[in-house]
Amino acid sequence: MKTLFIDSSRKSLSVALASQNKLIFVSNVNSYSKHSNYLLNEIKNILTKLDININDIDNYVVLNGPGSFTGVRVGVTVAKTLSWTLSKKLYVLNNLEALRLEANNEVIISIIPDKKNTSYVGLYMDNKVIEDYINIDDPVLHFKGKNITIVTMEENDYAIELLKNLNVDNNVEIKIIDDYDYLNLINYALSKDNINPHLAKPIYLKKIDAEKKKNGN
Numbered sequence: 001m002k003t004l005f006i007d008s009s010r011k012s013l014s015v016a017l018a019s020q021n022k023l024i025f026v027s028n029v030n031s032y033s034k035h036s037n038y039l040l041n042e043i044k045n046i047l048t049k050l051d052i053n054i055n056d057i058d059n060y061v062v063l064n065g066p067g068s069f070t071g072v073r074v075g076v077t078v079a080k081t082l083s084w085t086l087s088k089k090l091y092v093l094n095n096l097e098a099l100r101l102e103a104n105n106e107v108i109i110s111i112i113p114d115k116k117n118t119s120y121v122g123l124y125m126d127n128k129v130i131e132d133y134i135n136i137d138d139p140v141l142h143f144k145g146k147n148i149t150i151v152t153m154e155e156n157d158y159a160i161e162l163l164k165n166l167n168v169d170n171n172v173e174i175k176i177i178d179d180y181d182y183l184n185l186i187n188y189a190l191s192k193d194n195i196n197p198h199l200a201k202p203i204y205l206k207k208i209d210a211e212k213k214k215n216g217n
Helices: 039-050 069-085 095-100 157-166 182-190 209-215
Strands: 002-007 013-019 022-029 059-063 089-093 107-113 119-125 128-136 147-152 171-176
Touching (some): 002 039, 002 069, 013 039, 095 107, 095 119, 095 128, 095 147, 147 157
Antiparallel strands (some): 119 128
């Protein structure tokens, strides 16, 4: 069984291929958010290097954000189109939960900083989703006597401030990762239910200008 993983939600583009519970190829391209120019070619290059036909891919796993509007849309669109046209299974995972998989603790708080002094936050306790917060300034998070890991991909003021607030009554650490454990992420996604490709929707970091004007915001 072969699974192709796509993440176009960040500045770099990531494509990985796993087969029989082994990670056999990872490609990280510094495309600086111009993912539409690279993604299909990168998939083609990987298949050519490994002498694999596109029809040999059984599953597609894609991260659907939060992330940039264009970036997330590119990855989700390619994954859902390939899975639909080739009658393959599609698995979708949000980036907050993907970050959560990089830590192992009683409480995990995953953070994706936004551009306007706000952050996207996922809260997980005992390996269960408590809440996925979207675009909030100050989530009401209060624990006592908990072991907490804050996990993020970059240093940010929000994570540092959260560390200070939570550290009063808890044992808190910050874990900054460079990249995902792709095999672990793929296996986790495959343990969930696959979805109808038409139901795969991107989660954007912020409302696009056109939507803001339409809603009067």
